[in-house]
Amino acid sequence: MSSRASTLVRNVWPPAVFGVLFLALWEFVVKFFDLKPYFLAPPSKIWQKFTENFDLVWGAAKVSGTNALIGLLAGALFGMVMSLVLSRFRVLNDLITPLAIALNAIPIFVLVAVLNNMFAITSEVPRRIMVTLVVYFIVLVNVAKGLTQVSPTHVELMRSYAASDTQILRKVRIPNAVPYLFTALKIAAPASVITAFVSEYFGGSQNGLGSRIASNIANSKNAVAWAYVLGACLLGLVFYVISSVLEGVSTPGGRAKRSQEGR
Amino acid sequence: MSAIEINNVNKVFNAGSGNQVVALTDINLSIASGEFVSLIGPSGCGKSTLLRLIANLLEPTGGDIVVNGKSPKQARLDQDYGMAFQQSGLFEWRTVAKNIELPLELKGWDKAKRHERAMEMLELVKLADFAGHYPWQLSGGMQQRVAIARALAVHPALLLMDEPFGALDEMTREHMQSELLGICRASGTTVVFVTHSIPEAVYLSNRVVVMSPRPGRVTEIVDVSIEGERSDATRDNSAFFKGITAVREALRGVEMSDHVRGIEDR
Numbered sequence: 001m002s003s004r005a006s007t008l009v010r011n012v013w014p015p016a017v018f019g020v021l022f023l024a025l026w027e028f029v030v031k032f033f034d035l036k037p038y039f040l041a042p043p044s045k046i047w048q049k050f051t052e053n054f055d056l057v058w059g060a061a062k063v064s065g066t067n068a069l070i071g072l073l074a075g076a077l078f079g080m081v082m083s084l085v086l087s088r089f090r091v092l093n094d095l096i097t098p099l100a101i102a103l104n105a106i107p108i109f110v111l112v113a114v115l116n117n118m119f120a121i122t123s124e125v126p127r128r129i130m131v132t133l134v135v136y137f138i139v140l141v142n143v144a145k146g147l148t149q150v151s152p153t154h155v156e157l158m159r160s161y162a163a164s165d166t167q168i169l170r171k172v173r174i175p176n177a178v179p180y181l182f183t184a185l186k187i188a189a190p191a192s193v194i195t196a197f198v199s200e201y202f203g204g205s206q207n208g209l210g211s212r213i214a215s216n217i218a219n220s221k222n223a224v225a226w227a228y229v230l231g232a233c234l235l236g237l238v239f240y241v242i243s244s245v246l247e248g249v250s251t252p253g254g255r256a257k258r259s260q261e262g263r
Numbered sequence: 264m265s266a267i268e269i270n271n272v273n274k275v276f277n278a279g280s281g282n283q284v285v286a287l288t289d290i291n292l293s294i295a296s297g298e299f300v301s302l303i304g305p306s307g308c309g310k311s312t313l314l315r316l317i318a319n320l321l322e323p324t325g326g327d328i329v330v331n332g333k334s335p336k337q338a339r340l341d342q343d344y345g346m347a348f349q350q351s352g353l354f355e356w357r358t359v360a361k362n363i364e365l366p367l368e369l370k371g372w373d374k375a376k377r378h379e380r381a382m383e384m385l386e387l388v389k390l391a392d393f394a395g396h397y398p399w400q401l402s403g404g405m406q407q408r409v410a411i412a413r414a415l416a417v418h419p420a421l422l423l424m425d426e427p428f429g430a431l432d433e434m435t436r437e438h439m440q441s442e443l444l445g446i447c448r449a450s451g452t453t454v455v456f457v458t459h460s461i462p463e464a465v466y467l468s469n470r471v472v473v474m475s476p477r478p479g480r481v482t483e484i485v486d487v488s489i490e491g492e493r494s495d496a497t498r499d500n501s502a503f504f505k506g507i508t509a510v511r512e513a514l515r516g517v518e519m520s521d522h523v524r525g526i527e528d529r
Contacts, residue, residue, distance in 0.1 A: 160320065
């Protein structure tokens with residue numbers, strides 16, 4: 001345990017020092033070249049605005065964060081259910097997986113504009129649907145892979161035990177897909193926050209982090225906009241850390257650990 | 264009573280299509296209860312296919328197979344056999360004990376009984392201290408011992424093994440061979456064992472079935488008569504070397520008809 005703690009310290013201090021130096025350089029450049037606040041605000045000013053406007057940033061973060069969280073949960077749920085259905089019916093899999101990958105490749109953000117027309121102007125639903133869609137595809141593609149790409153030896157063994165397809169699903173395919181699900185969530189968690197921000201650029205209530213950043217920049221309140229950017233970074237980080245911690249807790253036998261030790 | 268009867272069995276993959284492959288032709292083989300029989304031959308001779316036909320993981324194109332007096336399918340459904348592969352095939356999300364319990368779980372055994380049997384099997388392969396470990400914490404040889412313990416967990420009358428020691432180093436392999444013989448002697452299990460190695464086949468078997476490829480068929484069945492119980496001393500026995508020579512000559516007949524890959528002459 002203590003060796004793990006010391007590893008943590010050893011892994012943390014180089015990027016921490018680098019981060020502090022970077023901020024110092026930023027501050028220095030702004031002061032030294034006397035850059036105008038509308039061009040680039042210094043970190044000290046951003047921090048000051050962040051603390052001054054903390055309640056506003058926090059409120060906006062709650063709006064965007066709630067949208068991201070609801071979308072993340074709904075998307076993960078739909079993605080898991082759909083991948084189970086697809087793994088069960090291979091014909092559907094052949095039909096839908098290419099479509100899912102193709103849809104994932106196009107910038108489906110623009111859909112939110114269409115969705116905004118379908119709901120009330122103050123509704124958060126279009127943004128949540130947007131996040132759900134993005135997360136859904138990430139989870140679907142990964143979990144479907146985990147359910148189908150099982151070791152042939154495992155399947156032969158299960159057949160030699162006279163196991164039914166349902167038993168193979170429960171005892172082999174689903175456990176095999178668990179690490180794939182957490183990989184998907186690790187990608188999907190930051191993506192859900194980004195999607196929630198970007199969705200706010202397409203109209204609707206001006207209450208989230210994304211719309212605050214846009215409106216403050218429009219009003220040349222550069223430092224305040226940066227304060228909201230800081231809030232957005234922190235929110236994304238929180239989502240990422242939670243998904244990483246969940247991964248560590250819920251993979252039995254530490255398969256993640258094994259892959260680290262293997263190296 | 265014979266444990267396995269194979270009569271005029273053929274196997275054709277992709278029958279009727281452009282890439283049709285005749286894997287096995289006209290296989291006849293009778294294996295007695297308690298016998299240890301190895302299948303040996305170059306790659307592509309159909310030895311693994313034959314093992315999978317016995318296991319009912321594949322269906323023969325023609326001919327019939329009787330396992331324990333039943334159809335292979337019934338024998339599979341009754342879990343009459345245990346199976347082990349070159350890859351140990353352990354489930355990495357299950358502990359060693361839970362891996363061994365899996366076939367019992369599928370048979371519907373209750374938890375206490377399952378655990379008791381798993382511990383009994385772990386004693387047998389001398390891994391009782393590792394019950395709570397995960398497979399990745401074990402060496403390759405230990406993983407393979409767990410796989411064998413799992414194959415034997417239902418106390419099957421028949422053990423089907425597809426190059427189970429193929430991925431192990433020579434020393435571990437010889438050790439595992441002796442252990443396998445000891446286990447089978449104690450339990451009276453019939454074994455069908457697919458291998459690439461001539462000494463392995465001779466050391467383990469009562470009979471060695473030599474097969475040849477394209478199309479896969481049995482070219483010769485070599486009786487190995489080594490007096491007394493087999494042990495590491497057997498490997499210096501003249502009867503052992505005689506067996507090796509006999510199998511090698513049978514395989515040479517195969518070699519002359521076709522170039523041979525994958526036979527280990529060690």
